[in-house]
Amino acid sequence: MRQIIYLTLLILCFSCEKEISGIDIPFEGQKLIIISFFNPYENLEVTVYKTIAPDALPEHTIVNNAMVVLFEDDKAIDTLVFENEKYVSKIVPSINKNYQLIAAATGFPSVKSTIETIPTKSLISEVTQFKDTTGVKLLINFNNAPNQVSYFDISSNAYFGEDNQINTGIGRLERAPEDGLNCEFIRNNRFSNICFKEESTNITLEVGGRKIIYNNDGTVDFIPFHKYDVILSTISPSFFEYFRGIDESIESHGDEFSETPLTWTNIENGYGVFAGYDFDTFEFTP
Amino acid sequence: MKYIKTIIGIIIFSFNLSGQSYTINGYVLDSHNGAPLINATVIDAVSSQYTLTNEYGFYSLSLEKGHHVISCSYVGYTAEEIVLNVERNSSKNFNLKNVTITEVVVKETKLGSASNASQMSLVSLPIEQLKSIPVLGGESDIIKAFTLIPGVNSNGEGSTGLNVRGGGRDQNLILLDDAIVYNAAHLLGFLSVFNSDALQHAELYKGGFPARYGGRLSSILNIKMKEGNTNEFQGKFGLGIINSKLTLEGPISDKMSFLFSARSSYFNFFTYFLKKSFEKGNINSYSQYLMYDINAKTNYKLNNKTKLFLSFYTGKDDSDTKDRFSSLTNQRLSGTELHWNNVTTTFRLNHELSPKLFSNFILTYSKYKYNLSSQKETFGIDSDGLYSEFLKKTTFNYLSSIQNFSLKVKFDFFPNNNNHIRFGGELTRHEYIPGNSSSEDITQNQTNNTNNIIGLAGGNEYAVFIEDDIQLSKKIKVNLGTRLSGFSIKNKNYFNLEPRFSSRYLLKEDFSIKASYSYMSQYLHLLGNNSVGLSNDLWVTATENVPPQTAHQFAIGVAKEIFHKNIEFSIEGYYKTMNHLIDYSINTPDIISTPENWEDLVEKGGTGEAYGMEVFLQKKSSRFTSFLGYTLSWNNRTFENINKGRTYPFRYDRRHDLSLNLSYEFNDKWSIVGNWVFTSGQPITLPTAKQLIVPDYSFEILLYERRNNARMPAYHRLDLGVNRKKETKKGNIGILNISLYNAYNRANPYFVYLGINAKELNGTLISYDPTVYQKTLFGIIPSISYALEF
Structure with a gap:
């Protein structure tokens, strides 16, 4: 990376830049985008959007005339109903069952998701708080499913004052990943248990420990957090890959020498994601 | 059997x-x-x-x-x-x-005549004639000259990489006096490591590979250094805008001669004062760059039947950049140093075992080393206010290298005038360090050292070969051969039996049909940025998990002299398939941080397909010479986990590639030369759609459906040069060269990228729209150089 920066500097010295009008940005026609994350506690919901040309002006992209059918273990079990900009199923997904979506709308190619399941959730066993030179942190222990790669999403809601709540927390590994581990940690809160090499199940959340309020008179108030809800979601591989794909795409911008990754999706003939997850909540009072 | x-x-x-x-x-x-x-x-x-x-x-x-x-x-x-x-x-x-050195600028090899040879897909480039081709900065460059040949593309402007008939730049075996040159780039790729004043001859095999060559899939670039004038002392001194050089050669005794040639860039002399000024605090940044290389060779005639040769090459690039930044609370000092270095050594013994049997014993050593180091020191008050004062110092060092020791024994046997049999064997020990890194972080009272030291890895490559150039009849000539190659690493052994065949059928004295087939294997892989000639090339061998690359190539063509034998015409078609290729699936992974994991960071098992047609026309006369080369080609790759398993155009796929060279000699003093090149645009990946609402993100994203689904604008350029020769009063020859690179100042794309343009309506931001921008490296560049031969 250093060298690319170095080379870029060199190129900047010698080169000139211009906008090209001769290259058409290819648009393959509008396609459906399916967004659905489902869990075993709520009715399954799907949002259906449409793609637009890369250089098109923003418009309302929610598709409201689609037919969305939910399959459970290869059998169609529900046609979802459009309400409040979403397609809602009367089904609450079950653990250990296979789900698939098929959607069609006039003017778009029909789309089909891969078959997805809800992963077995890991449970938080203990949360402790500690403080170091960089601030207040929560050390979270959880049960790591052995002999398989599991994916997680960690977050916390912190409470301050009487009824105030804030989402806080920057996830960090307790220690550097072992050499040779292809450990991925995206957007500070999603990771796989490869990071731990099945030896440790500790992760830290940097939570700050207090809410900083800047007053109009120039003074600053520090209100300590008195309670945290720590949420550990066990997410499916598709859930993880979707967000990793978006991150890679964003990171590739600005690096002209690297290949641009294709957009990850598990929706055939379209874009988006259909993925299951389960979660465990741990209430912690410092 | x-x-x-x-x-x-x-x-x-x-x-x-x-x-x-x-x-x-x-x-x-x-x-x-x-x-x-x-x-x-x-x-x-x-x-x-x-x-x-x-x-x-x-x-x-x-x-x-x-x-x-x-x-x-x-x-x-x-x-x-x-x-x-x-x-x-x-x-x-x-x-x-x-009798003349300007008759032909670039010529197809002449074995009796172009149409007479059984060998096809071979380009021979006399070094003396290379010097009249106008090039960037006035410095003759053999690699750049070969890119004018049909079937050969450069990696892009400012790059010394070659892509031959759809191959990657790692698929070229570059030999300097039989020793491998791993990285042929100086000045971040703007110049090759080959000093034309020290070279005697160069030839490039694009296909129809004879069995005596192997180890790469796509080309063999065989370069010979001069052996040193055995008759008289002579020298040459050259001054150009990039570098100066000096070459000396001559007899040491009646049995011995030598060659010494050195060149060095100027940049570091110009920037020396900047460095001093930076150290005194007068300026806040500086960059230095030094490039040099040395060629040396000597030979000794032991007797009429035995000759000894020893040749040596070393070349190095050093760059150093420092930057100082000051704010109210901080002062930061950062620097990056980059060094890379090629070394080759060849010891050769030629001996006539009998009038019909010529032997050649060669020992070679090659090494390529790459070293990156960076430092960052910060003094002051941290912005988060946690420390009142602090000192942070971070240093990082990275080293990777590859070397080989090789023993080659080759025999030329002439049993009669219809057979020329070559046979022999090679044994090569490859050793490499994927990367050793060390870093040190010092913060206040704490020092953290991280060392990631990987020992030498390596394997043994071996080969035996036999080939016979056979004149079956006046009309039919064939070259038949086979090469048995192998590679051993740890507990894994790979073997490849590589049949080679090329033939010529003479329809008329000056009109022949040729065909060839070759199977090639390659036991080395190149990891590194695929797009530019960066020096962080990381060579690794095949391993238990990453098998060697292989390729089949078929070619067929005709060669004819037309228009009263004034013009040589050849046309060749080729079809090549490649297996076990590797590539990066996404962004170039951080190989530097975890080089020991390189096998996990690449996509394996890729296949490639390249096919096309090459046309070459060459006119020769005493004063006016010209050649025209045109290539129509397709070049695709398929990987299971890239582009969703679909075949896609390789980065170096170029549908059309045209080169035109014209030169005219007015008299003994003045000559002019011009080149025009045209190449179809490079494939690039652009978005196919946009998604406005993305969960967890507050902005829209672009959607990418296919790799390399668009193309950059075409590349074309005109270069012009004027040469003036003049004899000095002392009888020496002075040659003045004035050239224009990119004479009509075409803004060619070096790379393109997607920028985001904010669109506003009545002062309100309504959209961010992608727009394609290009970077152009070189506009028109005049240059002047002067050489004195004495």
Whole structure:
């Protein structure tokens, strides 16, 4: 990376830049985008959007005339109903069952998701708080499913004052990943248990420990957090890959020498994601 | 087995075509400097029996007892003719006189004539003629010259990488006096490591590979250094805008001669004062760059049958950048140093074991080393206010290297005038360090050291080969051969039997049809940025998990001299498939941080397909010469986990590639030359759609459906050059070269990227729209250089 920066500097010295009008940005026609994350506690919901040309002006992209059918273990079990900009199923997904979506709308190619399941959730066993030179942190222990790669999403809601709540927390590994581990940690809160090499199940959340309020008179108030809800979601591989794909795409911008990754999706003939997850909540009072 | 039996049968059949004879043998040399002339023709005018010199200028001709008129000829030299009464085996050396050096700029190899050779897809480039081709900065560059040939593309502007018939830049075997050159780039790729003043000859095989060559899939670039003038002392001094150079050569005794050539860039002298000024605090940044290389060679004639050669090359690039940044609370000092270094050494012994058997024992050593280091020091008050004062210091060092030791034994056997058999073997020990890194972080009272030291890894590559250049009849000539190569690493052994075949059928004296097939294997892989000639090339060998690359190539073509033999015309079609390729699936992974994991960071098992047609037209006359090369080609790759498993155009896919070279010599003093090149745009990946609402993100994202689904604008450029030769009062020759690179200032794309334009309506931001921008590296660049030959 250093060298690319170095080379870029060199190129900047010698080169000139211009906008090209001769290259058409290819648009393959509008396609459906399916967004659905489902869990075993709520009715399954799907949002259906449409793609637009890369250089098109923003418009309302929610598709409201689609037919969305939910399959459970290869059998169609529900046609979802459009309400409040979403397609809602009367089904609450079950653990250990296979789900698939098929959607069609006039003017778009029909789309089909891969078959997805809800992963077995890991449970938080203990949360402790500690403080170091960089601030207040929560050390979270959880049960790591052995002999398989599991994916997680960690977050916390912190409470301050009487009824105030804030989402806080920057996830960090307790220690550097072992050499040779292809450990991925995206957007500070999603990771796989490869990071731990099945030896440790500790992760830290940097939570700050207090809410900083800047007053109009120039003074600053520090209100300590008195309670945290720590949420550990066990997410499916598709859930993880979707967000990793978006991150890679964003990171590739600005690096002209690297290949641009294709957009990850598990929706055939379209874009988006259909993925299951389960979660465990741990209430912690410092 | 059946294949080997067929080869043996053909060889035995061809042996029987000739009767008992005596042999005359010897060398064909340049009378001026004693340099061997490769592929010179030695012919008996009476019987029309002929032979060609090998790559060391050695020939062996079988003749019946009696009187013969022996003629020796070579393009650009006065032919020599002798009458010889053959009664026994005898030796005869020919010393041919050079008559012109501007007759041909680039020529297809001449084995008797272009249409006569069984070899196809071979381009021979006389170094002297290379110097008239206008190039960037006025510095002749052999790699750049080869990119004018059909079937050969450069990696892009400012790059010394070659892509030959759809191959990657790692698929070229670059040999300097039989030693491998791993990274041929100086100045971040703007100049190659080959100093043209030190070179004698270069040839590039694009296909139809003879069995004596192997180890790469797509090309063999065989470069020979001068051996040192054996007759008189001579020198050359050159001044250009990029570098200066000095070459000295001459006899040490009647048995020994030498060559020494060195060149160095100027940038560091100009920037020395910037560095001093930075150290005094007068300026806040500086950059330094030093490039140099040294070629040296000596040879010793032990006796009439034995010669020893020792050649050496070293070249290095050093860059150093420092930057100082000051704010109210912080002062930051950062710097990056980059060094890379090629070394090759060759020891060669040529010995005539008999008049018909020439032997060649070669020991080579090659090394490429890359070193990156960076430092960052910060003093002051941290912005988060946690420390009142602090000192942070971070240093990082990274080193990767590859080296090999090689022993080659080669024999040239001339059993009769219809067979030229080459056989031999090679053993190469490859050793490499994927990357050793160390870092140190110092913060206040704490020091953290991280060392990631990986030991040498390596494997042994070996090969035996046999090939025979057979004149089956006046019309049919074939080169049949096979190469058995292998590679051992840890507990894994790979073997490849590589059949090679090329043939020529002569329809008329100046009109032939040629066909070839070759199977190649490659036991080295290159990790590194695929797009630019960065020096962080990381060579690794095949491993237990990453098998060697292999390729099949078929080619067919015709060669003919037209318009009263004033124009040579050739057309070739080729089809090549490649297996076990590797590539990066996404962004170039951080190989530097975890080089030991490189096997997990690449996509394996890729396949490639390349096919196309190459046309080459060349006009020769005493004053006006020209050539036109055109390539129509397709070049695709398929990986299971790239582009969703679909085939996509390779980065170096170029549908059309055209080169036109014209040169005219007004008189003995003045000449002009011009090049025009045109290449279709490089494939790039652009988004196919946009998603406005993305969960967890507050902005829209672009959607990418296919790799390399669009193309950059086409590349075209005109270069012009004027040469003026003048004899000084002391009898030395001064050559002034003035050239214009990119004469009509075409803004060619170096790379393109997607920028985001904010769109507003009535002062309100309504959208971010992607727009394609391009970076152009070089506009019009005039240059001047002067060389003095003494």
